[in-house]
Amino acid sequence: MKTSSYEELFQKVRIHFLFHHPFLSVLALSIPTVFTTNAKSAFETNGSALEVDLQKLDRYSEDELTYLYAHALLHIVLKHPYRQKTRELKLWNQSCDIVINNIMATFSDVGAMPEDETFDETLKDKCVEEVYEILFKEQEEENQGSSEEKEDNEAKVTSDEKGKLQAHIYDESKQDIQEVADEKTSSGEQEKLNGIIIQALSIAQKNTTQYAGMLVEIDTLVKPEISFYDVLKEYLVTSAFEKETTFSKPNKRFAHMGLYLPGTKKKQEQLEVVVALDSSSSVTMEEYKKFLGVIAEVCAGFYEYKIEVLPFDVDVKKELIVSFDSFASLDTIDFHIPKSDGGTNFDAVLRYLKTTEIRSDDLLLVLSDGEFEISEHLVCQTLFVINEKKNMRKFEQFGRVIEFSI
Structure with missing residues (x-):
């Protein structure tokens, strides 16, 4: 033809x-x-x-x-x-x-x-x-x-x-x-x-x-492709620095009218975040570093912050837990997470956190491919950062879910 x-x-x-x-x-x-x-x-x-x-x-x-x-x-x-x-x-x-x-x-x-x-x-x-x-x-x-x-x-x-x-x-x-x-x-x-x-x-x-x-x-x-940095920053600002109403700090706006209305104050002055890194997933060491680098960059915009990193697979790897804060930056710590061939047990992270002093208004960021189930109750505000698009929907009932793509 x-x-x-x-x-x-x-x-x-x-x-x-x-x-x-x-x-x-x-x-x-x-x-x-x-x-x-x-x-x-x-x-x-x-x-x-x-x-x-x-x-x-x-x-x-x-x-x-x-x-x-x-x-x-x-x-x-x-x-x-x-x-x-x-x-x-x-x-x-x-x-x-x-x-x-x-x-x-x-x-x-x-x-x-x-x-x-x-x-x-x-x-x-x-x-x-x-x-x-x-x-x-x-x-x-x-x-x-x-x-x-x-x-x-x-x-x-x-x-x-x-x-x-x-x-x-x-x-x-x-x-x-x-x-x-x-x-x-x-x-x-x-x-x-x-x-x-x-x-x-x-x-x-x-x-x-x-x-x-x-x-x-x-x-x-x-769904629009939004910068992971912007999403994380928005989440931290709205979640960690949410304000609460209190009479201990009256609203000055109406004081000259003789009206004493409640003012607002931050629920917490220090940003405290726990980062659970899935070492059994398809997430690479390079992605770990990028992920933590973004967190550190976002947190640097706040006055005080403390970040605790929990590597896990079938259990929390306590010997590999590291922390950094506003006084000791991420660059100063010796950070390494060996990959494992085992499965993923996120419930082990939740059970571990229940033994710590974590508060309900603290933040838990979870980096994983999402190949796990949840049977334990969450202990605090949780953001699931998933690098496998197919697994994103399954965690929407538990907390905020975003795709990890830098």
């Missing part, structure tokens, strides 16, 4: 999106489409543009091309190229394809999914980071198995006990995400792209029935 014929086809598809999937129409009209030669797939994207290889389109029907066009646009709207970070490209691409194909399975009038697409209903309603972690663990287990086991796994296309299809076969020629670094996109281009994505997502959110499968991914993106 000639290029002009394909351009007519894409024009037809865009009109189809306009009537059946307006948010895809916004993307199709706003995202640059370039006809070129791709290394792998018929449709590829670097996150800001869509590259189409005309030579690779002949193998698909018109309905399949409609599907693949929408599939590639979803990679862009969900920022899959930029969310890869240091993850392995092929496995990341496979994870993204599984997420998108599960989402598109809930759509109507979006073409037909080609038979060579990877699909797994058992991973439905999971964000791409969760899917990647599951596939990564499966890959490690398969690599440790025998060659016969690997062949069996590669040929596996089965249904689970609920009848859901599960297929982890993945052809490298289907890789439609190009490996990029976020820094390669200029701030102006990124701002423009964000505007397009926000516009498209706002349209999708208005129809939560049809696009229910996208809600997990949409929720990942629409």
